[in-house]
Amino acid sequence: MDTLLQQLINGLTLGAVYALVALGYTMVYGIIGLINFAHGEVVMIGTMVAFTVIVSLAGSGMPPLMILGIGLMISVLVCMALGWSLERVAYRPLRGAPRLTPLITAIGMSMVLQNVAMIIWGRNYITFPPMIEKHIFHIGGATFTNVQVAIVTLAALVMSGLIYLVHRTRLGMAMRATAQNPQVASLMGVDINRVIAMAFVIGSALGAVAGCMVGSYYEIAHYQMGFMLGLKAFTAAVLGGIGNLAGAMAGGILLGVIEALGAGYIGQLTGDFLGSHYQDIFAFVVLIVVLMFRPSGLFGEREGDRA
C-alpha cells in the first residue's frame, strides 16, 4: 500500500513534466502534422539556460525564489526565441515538401542543438545548486517534497493558461481553425504563418517550463537528456491522441503514473524475473497495446483514412 501511494505521487510529478512536453509536440503536430523531433532538445536547452542563470546569480544575495523565477523567465524567453527560429529557418521553407522531408530536417536540427549544447555546457553531467530548502511531507507511509508540490501546481497553472488561450482568445480560435483546415482558415483571414510560428513559440515555452522542472527535480542535467524525455513525451502525446491538447495532458500523466507503478511492481509481478531496469519499456509496451485497440490514441477522434 505504501509503495502504491509513493509511486502514484512520483508518477504524478513525472507525468506533469511529460504532459507539458507532450503539449509542445501535439500543438505542432495538430497544426502542421510534423513530428518535431527537435522539441526534446528545446527542453534540454531550457534546463541548461536555467542552470546557467541560477548559477551566475547564486552568489548575488537575491532571495532564492527570485533567482529561480528569473532563471525560469529567461529560460522561457530563450526557448521561445529558439522555437520561433526553428520554425522560421528550418521548417517553413519545407512546407509543401514530401512528408518525410521535414522529419529528417527535425532530426538534423536535433543533432545540431545537442552538439551546440555540448560545446557550450560540456559533455559531463552538471549539477543544479539546491536553491530551495527541501521540506519533506508525510502522508500515510509515503513522502513527498515541496519541490514536487511546486512542479505539479505550476504544471496545472500553465496548462489551465494554455486551455484558456486556445479556447477563449482570438489566437486560440485561429489555431483551432488552422488545425482543422489551413486553406479554409487562410481564406477566412487567418494569418497561417503567424499561427504556426505561435504554435512553436508556445510549445517551446511550455518545454522550457518543463525543462526547469526536470532540472530542479533531479538536480542534474546533461546535453543528451532531451532525447529520452522527448521520446517519452511524444509517446504520451500519441497515447492521448496526437493533436489533441487534453489528450496530451492525460497521456502525459498516465504515462508518468504507469512508469512509476511499473518500476515499483515489475519485480513482484514477474517473480523477480524482470527488474526495475526495465522501467523504460513500459512506456512503449503500453503504447503498442493501446494503439492496437484504439488506433487513434485514447482520446483521439476516430477519423477515416484520408486520401
Added chain:
Amino acid sequence: MNGQVKTSTPWQRHWMAVVLIGAVLLAVPFVAALGGQAWVRIANFAILYVFLALGLNIVVGYAGLLDLGYVAFYAVGAYVYALLASPHFGLHLPFWVILPIGAGVACIFGMLLGAPTLKLRGDYLAIVTLGFGEIIRIFLNNLNAPINVTNGAQGITLIDPIRIGDFSFADTSTVLGVAISGPQKYYFLLVALAIGVIIVNIRLQNSRVGRAWQAIREDEVAAKACGINTRNIKLLAFAMGASFGGIAGGVFSAMQGFVSPESFSLMESITILAMVVLGGMGHIPGVILGAILLTALPEVLRYGIEPLQQAVFGRMIIDPESLRMLIFGLSMVLVMRFRPAGLWPSPQRRRELAESAN
C-alpha cells in the same frame, strides 16, 4: 538523365557504365588499403549501410510505411549470429546455416510487430516501430539475468568470422599472387550481397507486388478498392525489410567479432532512414548514394576537422567530436532545404513534385 533521352544505343552506354562501376568496385578495397585497413573497414560499412538502406527502402520507399525501428531487425540478426557462433553458448554453426536462421527470426519479429500495428496511420506506425526498437534494445541490455542470454551491456565477444571450408574471412591469404586481407575479403562478400539486394529491389519495383506497394503508398483506400489485400501486402513489405535487416546484422556480427546493444540505438535507425530519405526515397541509385555519403561524411569529418582546426587556429578550439556531429546534422538540414525530394530522386517522383507545385 538516363532514360529521358532515348538514343539508338542505350545498351552500349549501359554496358560501359557496368564495366566502369565494376572496375571502381574492384579497385576500392586496394586503393583504400593504401591509407590503412581502417579505410577498408569504412568502405565495408558503407556497403553494409547500402544493404541496410535498400532493405529499409522496401518498407519506406516502396510501401510508404514509416519505420523508425528498423535497427531492431538488424540487432536480431546480429544477436542470432553472435549466439550461434561464439563461445558464449559454445555453439559454432557455419554461417550459411545461421544467416537464413537470422533472416528468418528477423522476419518473424517483423511479422509479430507488423500484424497488429500495420492498420495504424503513418505517424502512429512510426512511433510504434520506434518503441519496438527501444524495447528490443532494452531487452538486449538486460537479458543477462537471471539467465544469461545476451550478456547484457558487455555484449558478446569472440564471434566466429565467416568461414567457408578452410577459407577464413578473418586473415590474409593470397589469391592469384595478390594478398587479400580480412577486411578486403569481407568487402567482396558485402558487394556480392549488396548486388543481390539491388537485384531484388529492381525486380520488386516492377513486379505485381511492387505496383501494389506503390498503389498503397499513393492512396491506401483506392488500393483497397482495387482489390489489393492491403494488410498482407503491407505485412510482406515489413517482413522483407526485416529479413534484409537480419542478414545485414549477421554479416555485421561476423565482421566485427563483437556485438553489444550500444550498436543498435535509435540513432542508428534514424541514420538509416536519413540515408533513404536524403538520397531519394524509392530510387535505388539515390538510396545507394545516400548510404555511401552518410557513412563517409562522418569519417571524412573525423579525419579532416582536427588538422583543419590546427591549421586555422593553431590549436583545438572546439571539441572535434561534437563539431563533427554538428556539421553532420547541419548538412542533413541543408540538403532537405535545397533538395526536398532527396539528392537523387527518381524521375517519376520529381515529376510528381513539379506537378503538385504548379
